[in-house]
Amino acid sequence: xxxxxxxxxxxxxxxxxxxxxxxxxxxxxxxxxxxxxxxxxxxxxxxxxxxxxxxxxxxxxxxxxxxxxxxxxxxxxxxxxxxxxxxxxxxxxxxxxxxxxxxxxxxxxxxxxxxxxxxxxxxxxxxxxxxxxxxxxxxxxxxxxxxxxxxxxxxxxxxxxxxxxxxxxxxxxxxxxxxxxxxxxxxxxxxxxxxxxxxxxxxxxxxxxxxxxxxxxxxxxxxxxxxxxxxxxxxxxxxxxxxxxxxxxxxxxxxxxxxxxxxxxxxxxxxxxxxxxxxxxxxxxxxxxxxxxxxxxxxxxxxxxxxxxxxxxxxxxxxxxxxxxxxxxxxxxxxxxxxxxxxxxxxxxxxxxxxxxxxxxxxxxxxxxxxxxxxxxxxxxxxxxxxxxxxxxxxxxxxxxxxxxxxxxxxxx
Numbered sequence: 451x452x453x454x455x456x457x458x459x460x461x462x463x464x465x466x467x468x469x470x471x472x473x474x475x476x477x478x479x480x481x482x483x484x485x486x487x488x489x490x491x492x493x494x495x496x497x498x499x500x501x502x503x504x505x506x507x508x509x510x511x512x513x514x515x516x517x518x519x520x521x522x523x524x525x526x527x528x529x530x531x532x533x534x535x536x537x538x539x540x541x542x543x544x545x546x547x548x549x550x551x552x553x554x555x556x557x558x559x560x561x562x563x564x565x566x567x568x569x570x571x572x573x574x575x576x577x578x579x580x581x582x583x584x585x586x587x588x589x590x591x592x593x594x595x596x597x598x599x600x601x602x603x604x605x606x607x608x609x610x611x612x613x614x615x616x617x618x619x620x621x622x623x624x625x626x627x628x629x630x631x632x633x634x635x636x637x638x639x640x641x642x643x644x645x646x647x648x649x650x651x652x653x654x655x656x657x658x659x660x661x662x663x664x665x666x667x668x669x670x671x672x673x674x675x676x677x678x679x680x681x682x683x684x685x686x687x688x689x690x691x692x693x694x695x696x697x698x699x700x701x702x703x704x705x706x707x708x709x710x711x712x713x714x715x716x717x718x719x720x721x722x723x724x725x726x727x728x729x730x731x732x733x734x735x736x737x738x739x740x741x742x743x744x745x746x747x748x749x750x751x752x753x754x755x756x757x758x759x760x761x762x763x764x765x766x767x768x769x770x771x772x773x774x775x776x777x778x779x780x781x782x783x784x785x786x787x788x789x790x791x792x793x794x795x796x797x798x799x800x801x802x803x804x805x806x807x808x809x810x811x812x813x814x815x816x817x818x819x820x821x822x823x824x825x826x827x828x829x830x831x832x833x834x835x836x837x838x839x840x841x842x843x844x845x846x847x848x849x850x851x852x853x854x855x856x857x858x859x860x861x862x863x
Contacts, residue, residue: 457610458550459741461542462487464606465552466714466745472599473589474554481549483514487721489714491587496556498533498588501581502570508532517541517551526604528596531556534569535588538600540607554603557591639681649678657700661708661792665747672743676736687730694726694735698742705746707789718742761786761793762800766808773812774836779805813837814850821859828855 458478465476466489475492479485488494499509512531520527520539528538537555541548558565562585570581591599639646656671675697683689702719706712722742726735765782782805783790797805813835820831829840832855837843847855 458486459745460610461550461552462489463745464610465489466718468552468554468603468606470711470714472554472602474557474591474599477553479517479551479553481547481551483510483517483551486550489717491556493531493537493553493556495587496535497584498535498556498581499531501577501584502533513537513539513553516553520551521548526600528600534565536591536596538596538603540600540604542607542610552603552607554599557589557596558585559591559593559596561590562586636677636681639678645682646678648682649675652678653697653700657704660701660704660743660747663708663747665744668743668747669740672740676739680732680736685732687732690732691726691729691735694739695723698722698726698739701739701743701746707792710746711787715746718745761788762797765793765797765805766801769805769809769812773809773816774834776836777809809836810846811850814847817843817847817855818851818858821855822862824863828859831855 461478465478465487468474469476469489469492473490475488475490475495477485477489477492477494478487485494493509493513499506509531512529516527516529516537516539519529521541526538526540528536530536535556536559537553537557539551539553542550542552560568566582566585570578652671652674656668656675659667659671676694679690679693679697683693698719702715705715719742722738725738729735729738764786768782768785769777779790779794783793786793788796794805797803797808801808803811817831817835820826820834821828826834828844832840832843835843837846844854844856847853847858851858853861
């Protein structure tokens, strides 16, 4: 029998998407139960058993048994761990046999307070608080949602099972195409009269294409950068490994700057770096980096418009309600989990205003209302809407309204 095909990349994409959409942790494991990847707070991260001094072997045994039951009962199995936390698992199949699993969880089926009273009340006080703190990472899911979520994972894994065989050929073709483009670029470099310097302009363009979610341009520039790395290093494995890892770090930073979830991006990059550092095959190093770039762009940016709209709305709402406070770009960016430069860029693109322009507009409109009050002086109004400097307030007000605050107040009163 030939080697069984396991589309590990597709399985990871499935687990990553499921974890992101549901908020449940997900792990991908091979047939033996060996961990291949984890997204969110999955079984590999859970420390409840350790904190309650339960043998790890008990948890491992339950996971192994549950995988077997999932295979036996047609594709999904819901189970409880030794500490009463719930998970569900679905098997990944090749043409003839099980070759891996995706497990979602852990999660609680009761409120945290009830779980603490029922499961953790026997703990030594020195371990109890640590276990309670750890419990905050674990979501609560209703019985109805458990059945729906386990069915959703079953259907998603079923998709993997159907497309894995056809993807085997597509993956080979894609790999050959990428290697062909890299080889073609190396041939081009060899025809140069002098050794070309490192293409920093192409690297900058590559990172820009990631931020703009331009997948085709990203792949083209990545192939050129990899071609240059292979050519300049003489295809010596240590040098290639070092430069590919450097490019991986830059890729992750560009994705985060473009609004990608930092924890997920760092996790993906860490997994890819481990694969690169463990490999002595140059082709596999290049493909590992390429796969990471594809996962980031396919999964992290596909809902970017929705995330952008939500982030912009939250920022506008915050400025509308806290115009009197000291508001900075950094503070808003931290609030919506985006980098300051990226938030500034999408806010301007979507609203037509910079964040500072919008904030000043809000403050001036609030000031116009307050100037109707006879008991407030101009200095009081300036301070109330967030201007520390009255002369600057007057200058901005006159530019936007066409008259000074004092003249405006005298006219309406």
